[in-house]
Amino acid sequence: MSWIRIETHGGANAFLPGESITGSVYWELDPPVTEIELRLIWYTEGKGDQDSQIVDTARFNNPEPAEGRGFTVRVPQGPFSFSGKLISLLWALEAVAQPNDRAERLPITVSPTRREILLQSQTAE
């Protein structure tokens, strides 16, 4: 059975703007792949079209069929993780294997408080 797993150092899942995220990606893939990329991404969910951006990457070339490798990516100053009624902005670490696009995603939070920001109209409920 093929799998990919992302682990952050100490199991951290919330980060400050500007902070570095260190961790490891482990995998066991059959058939073998030519490349695995760890991506730090944000994306939106909600009522409208989705926006997304890859803000940092770590590439693992010539991966073994079963292996683990460390990574470090840097969180930018923003945007922060937030949610309102119409839109949520979400952060994640995503590992993608090529050429078959097999992927695994680990949700994280990015904000000055390490907590998702709830917009005013939402918190008023």
Added chain:
Amino acid sequence: MIARENPFAVQRVLAIRYRLAGISWDELLDRLTALRSRAALVGPHGHGKTTLLEDLGARLAGRGFRVRSVTLHEGDRRLAAPQRRELFKDLAASDFLLLDGAEQLGRLAWLEVRTRARSAGGLVITSHRSGLLPTLHECRTTPELLAGIVSELLGKEAAVEELFARHEGNVRGALRELYDSYAAHPNPHPLAPSPDPSLPPSPGEGEGFVKESFPLASPANFSSSPGVGGREGSGEEAGR
């Protein structure tokens, strides 16, 4: 309810793909070939044309075509320069053109598309009206289809006949209303079990459509209904 928890968030809706009814994908592709690969997907707003076009594009790519897609928005009477490049640059027989919302184009712009598409391996458009190209498939919706989609998104059955009728079959419009209803409603969400009717109403009860038009219902058979994802967006463009 915050957006990421809303079961009717666009990303979740778009994950539901088109469900052909009465025809298989192979038959549809054979029909497209019989129409010399120039054909239209026809239907009103919110009936799944865009979703079907996307799914068709994936299958054409699987058959070795290079798929080149352009989406037109409300009022786009002509192709913008980037759209022209996407469709026509180095056009070859291995290219298949997909044009979403072709009815928006002015007459001259449409004639140009038809003429230049002769160099391509094929051209499929979506349109609210028939007549631009031979109809490959007419997209239809039913209450059972909407019920099936809602059920898939909620993980429970629901009656949606009134909602479907109010939106005149526009499934995307109905799903958008459901999004708004869930967004506006504090937890517990609107489909939580109704309170004892003998008790006085709680603040806010009776707001929204759910209490009136979205009662739980018996399971509906929707397995063979055509499905509708539908691209969300602004204005009427989202209706394709």
